[in-house]
Amino acid sequence: MRRNQLRNKINLSAGSTLNILKYCALTLLMGINMTAAYAFTIETKGGPKIKSNDGNFEMVFGARAHLDVHSFNDDKPNPGYPPFGSQVPDSHPDGGFNFRRGYTDVTVRYYDLSFKFQNDFAAGTFPGSLREAWVGAKLGPGQLTIGQFKPYRGMEELASSNEITMMERPSTTSTGIYAGRQWMMGVGYKGLYANKFGYGVDIMSLAHTDMPIAGSSYGGRLFWVPFAEEGNTLHFGFSYSVDDASSESLAAKVVDVYGGRRGISKSLGIAGAGIGSSGDNKQFTFEAEAAYSLGPVTLQGEYANSRLDNTHVVGGAQKDSTVQAYYVQASWFVTGERSIYRKERGAFGKPKPISKWGALELAIRYDLAENLNQSLTADPCRTGTSKCQVQVITLGTNWYVREGLRFMLNYYLTDAVIGNAGAGTPDRKDTLSVISFRTQLSF
Template structure:
C-alpha cells in the first residue's frame, strides 16, 4: 500500500513539474485533468469503486467442495477500488491503474491492473506494458460498462482463467472506418511475477452496419497460451454463482502424468452483437484445446472445452447503447431523463469439457460429465453519470454426471442474489 502511494505520488509530482514549464488549464469533466495550452502535455486522475453484497442459497445434497451452509459466503465484498492516472507527453500516451481493493492480498505491484505506454505507429497504436490481451467482446469491455456484474465463461472468468492483465506488446488499428484489428505478444505473467510463459494472438472486428442507434458488430479472436511452472497456468476454471460462488475446474494443461515441462492452450472465439434503439443482443462462442490434461489407456491426451453465452439488454427509459471503436466493444449511455436510466438484462451461459467421461477424466471429478450452466437476470439503474446500482439474480447448475453406470446423476443447483453500488469518475 505504501509503495503504491509513493509510486502514484512520484508520477503526479513529475507530471506537475512538467506542467509548470507550460501554460496549462485545469478542468474537471469526468475527473480532474491538467492540459497544457499547446496540447503537448496532459494528465488526468480517475477512479472507480464497486461495493458488492451477496446472498447465496445452496441446493442440498451438495457434492465436491460446494457451500457448507446457506450463509458461509454471504456479506459484503469490495470488488474494485481503482485509482487511474492517464495522460500524454508529446506523442507518448500512458496509463497507470491500481486496484486498492486487492492490495491486502496482492500487494503492489501485483495490484496493478494496467500500466503501459503507447505511441502512434502508422495508422494504429503500439502499446508496451501491462494491459488486456485483445480477446473477446465481454473480456475487452470495461468493468464499469459490463451489463451484468460478472463476465461470462468466454472471458477470464472461464476460458482465460486468471489471465486478464498480462505484460507484453500489442498493436491495434482501424484499417477502415468499420474494420479494425489488434495483435499482441505477451508473457503469461503480471508485474511482480517472473516474465515466463508466452501468449500470442489477436482479434478482428467488423461493423457491417454502423449508424447511430443501429449497430451490427462481428468479430473473432485467436490465441495460444504456453505456460510453464513459473508462469500463470493455461487452465480453464468456471465460477458459477457470482464472485463469491463456486469454482469448477474444466481442465488444466499439463496435468496429465508424465506431461512435458511446457503445455499450451489454443483458443478460437467468435462474437456477434446487434444494437437497435434501446435493445442490444449479443453472444460469443469459444472453443479451447488444452494439451496433456489427462491420461487414457496409458497415453497423454488433450481435451477440448466449449463455452458460449447469449445475452439481451433493454433500456426501459429509451437510451441507446454506445459503441466504442477504440475498444471494439459497447459502453453505456448517459442517463437522458431526470430519474436516470433503467436497464433490464438477461444472459444464458454454458461451459463444458466435451471430452469428460468415465474413461477420460480431464476435470478430475471421476465422473461422466463436466458442465456448468448459469442464467443471470439483472436490473441496472443509472441515476446520474458515474453512478450505477445493479441487481443480479443467478440460477446456476453444475452437472458432473455419474461415477459409474446406473448411478444417479450428480448436480449442484445454486441461486444467488447480488447487489452492486458503483461510483466512478
C-alpha cells in the first residue's frame, strides 16, 4: 500500500510538474506572440523611423535647414525717368546670409489613418510658422485629408523644397500666380488609378493657421503618366482652381518675385482692387504641365492662365484682367544619376549619388509672367505704363554630396519691363542680376 501511495505521489508530482511546465511553456509562447505583435524596429538610415513589425504603425521624423547667401547687382536708374524695381534704393533686403528654412516634422501612420505636423522655425512665430498640420484616412481608392496642406495645383508647386531643381520655384506657383497661398486649411481627396492616372480635389479656406477662417478656394488636378521607369518617364497634367477672397482672407493676386527670395516683388494684378458695385474679387486659374525624363536629362514646363476680377477701372467701369505665366526647364546629371518620379505627388524628386564624390547636376530655366491687359488706358499693375512683364533666366548647379547634403548655386538674369509712359518715351526695364548659394541639410 505504501508503494501504491508512493507511486501515486510520484505520478502526482510528475503530473503537476508536467502541468507546470505546460503552463510555463504556454505563458512563454503567449509572451513571445505578444512581444512579436507589439515589437518595434528603429531605423536611422535616411532619417529616424519607428516601425512595428506587423507593419501597422510607422512614425517618421524629419528636419531640413536651408541657409542661403546672396549677392545683388542692382540696375542703375535713368536720371530722366522715375526709378522702379531694383533701381529704387533699399528696394529689397541687403545681400548676405538668410536662414531660408528650418523645418521639423513628424509623420505618423496607424493602419489606414495618418497624421503630419510640420513647423518652419525660420518663418517666424507659431502658429504662423506652421506648414503642414493634417489628419488623413484611406477612403475607397484614395486618401481623405483634413487640415492645413498644399492645394492640388501645379507640378512644381507640389514638389518638395528639398527636391526642387532651382533654389526658388517659378512664377506658375505660389511665388507668382498663387502669391502667398501655398499652405491653406480645408479638405482634400487624392488618389492614383491604374498606376497611371492621378487625381486630387480640394475645398479650402483662403487662410492659414494664424488667420480667421475666411475666403474660399476650390479646385482639382489630374495627371497622366503613360510610362514611369527610372530614366524614362513621361508626365502630362492640368489643374483648375477658383480663389474667392474676402477682406479677412489672403488676397487673390499675382505677385512675381524676381531675383530670388530676397529680390523684387512685382505686382501683376489684384482681384477686387477696382471694386465698384459688384465687389467681385475672384481669381480663376487654369494650368497645364508636361515633363519628360530620359536617362540623366529631365525636361519640364508649365503654363498658367489666370483671370482676376475687377483689377482696375476704365471710364468708370470695372474691368477684369488676365495674367499668363509659364516656364521651361532642363536639367542634366553630369555624373549619370536619373531623376526619381514620385507618383504620390505627380512630381519629380532627386536621386541618391552613385559615386563617392556625389552627384553633379546642371540646370537652366526660362520663366515669364505678364498681365496681358496692361496698357496706357488699362492699368491693373498700377504702373501707369504700357506694359507689365517679368522675365527671368536662371542658371543652376547642384552638388549632391551625399544623401541629405546638397550645395546649390543659382545665377539670376532678370528683365522686368513696364513699357513706356506715352508716345515718344522709351520702354523702361529693370535688369537686376543676382548670385545665390545654398547649403541644404535634411533627413
